[in-house]
Amino acid sequence: MAGIYIHIPFCRKRCHYCDFFKSTDFSQKVRLLAGLKKELESRPSELATEEITTIYLGGGTPSVLLIDELKDLLSTINQNYQVSPEAEITLEANPDDLSQATLSAIRQVGFNRLSMGVQSFSESDLKLMNRRHGVMQAIQSVKWAKKAGFSNISIDLIYGLPNQTLEEWERNVRIAVELDVQHISAYNLTYHEGTVFYDRLKKGILKELPDELSLQQFEILIRILKKAGFEHYEISNFCKPGLYSRHNSSYWKSKKYLGVGPSAHSYDFESRRWNVSSLAKYLHGVENNETYSESEILTEQDRYNDYIITGLRTIWGISEELIQTEFSALYFSHFQKIKEKYLTSGHLSCMAEIVSLSPEGLFISDRIMGDFMVVESC
Ligand code: SF4
Structure with missing residues (x-):
């Protein structure tokens, strides 16, 4: 898919x-x-x-x-x-x-x-x-x-x-x-x-x-x-x-996609690619078989942060099990710490190991995501 x-x-x-x-x-x-x-x-x-x-x-x-x-x-x-x-x-x-x-x-x-x-x-x-x-x-x-x-x-x-x-x-x-x-x-x-x-x-x-x-x-x-x-x-x-x-x-569910045209982004689980945000450069590249995009291999930190942002935005939430199995222990312990903080304050809910924003959490979603994200190596 x-x-x-x-x-x-x-x-x-x-x-x-x-x-x-x-x-x-x-x-x-x-x-x-x-x-x-x-x-x-x-x-x-x-x-x-x-x-x-x-x-x-x-x-x-x-x-x-x-x-x-x-x-x-x-x-x-x-x-x-x-x-x-x-x-x-x-x-x-x-x-x-x-x-x-x-x-x-x-x-x-x-x-x-x-x-x-x-x-x-x-x-x-x-x-x-x-x-x-x-x-x-x-x-x-x-x-x-x-x-x-x-x-x-x-x-x-x-x-x-x-x-x-x-x-x-x-x-x-x-x-x-x-x-x-x-x-x-x-x-x-x-x-x-x-x-x-x-x-x-x-x-x-x-x-x-x-x-x-x-x-x-x-x-x-x-x-x-x-x-x-x-x-x-x-x-x-x-x-x-x-x-x-x-x-x-x-x-939001991290499925693969291909982005075509100037400024379009692509994603394939392991890397991200983005076409140049310039019509002239895009046309020059595509017409002359020259590069018109850049790409990067996603680090563990990138993948963790992406999953947090996309997961928390939706009713499908974040799977604790996935955090535990797909990411190293340091990420999981950071996740647990922040989860407990917002479960206690009532801004998160957790059912069957799926963590999502509570109705109250929707109003401070940026702050919660920011806390969950990892900016320095864990
Ligand atoms: S400038 Fe164009 S892309 Fe931007 S909101 Fe207006 S119609 Fe949409």
Whole structure:
């Protein structure tokens, strides 16, 4: 079981909070598509014995591609890899790229899951974030997607926005529930260096929402979505029963994946690889059969820390037995010490030797993960 991720690094406009690798210059689109095809054709040996159970086109904005371009990418994967007939095939899409006809065509070429960048149901929030779409466009896109036959739709929301009140956030969550989608990802706003929001924060033009308010928004999110029948399966992710993002879950469960395109990451249990975050360097490398990626062999410490971060984020938690059998005794004793501390404080729970965050622990997850992680050799 393995996944394939393809990074489409184009966006029509830059959102003010976003630090993903992307470009608003589409002039190299045809070259990029040829490069992606070449990379896909050159790496099947890395997944030779693996069945591909998830494919994910992310970005950037993959919905800026034409239907034939999307179809071509999926054909290249199908021709070179063993794709499961039940594979989850996701397209990240922005509402303003979508129409009823486009969504029907996207469904027909083989995508069976949509991840829509909605972010907010408030026009003023969308304007502040420099999003291209409006509220009604987002709502209409979800309705069209259902009509087009999508029965697995995810929407992204952002909370913790400057001046966002609890009432405004609650309204956002309630609209998302009314849309009757299968999956909701909700992220607390982060001010990444290099973004417009970061600059405005530094200049005092924007004011960060106080932590207590962000936490209260997180509480509202959990309360409303749980009541509406969503499973809270990862810190920022909620789904209708069983409808986890299989692709993202495979990251959290340390499954193998191949990342294709500029800035994409790959993982194969023993090493990590990352393609260069530059369109020009990626194209030069892939076209001239020169290196366009770096990689590293994972140390025991890397593997332990990765397992802690990914395990604690989800309802699947951390297996004590695995920590004991896969890592040296020093890691296990460090793990036990921190586990006891947070079990006593009520921030962790432990059932059948699986350790996970308690409802209270969700609110201080960063601190708990930080304590579990090992920064120096044990
Ligand atoms: S949030 Fe999405 S659409 Fe906006 S700039 Fe980032 S990748 Fe592009």
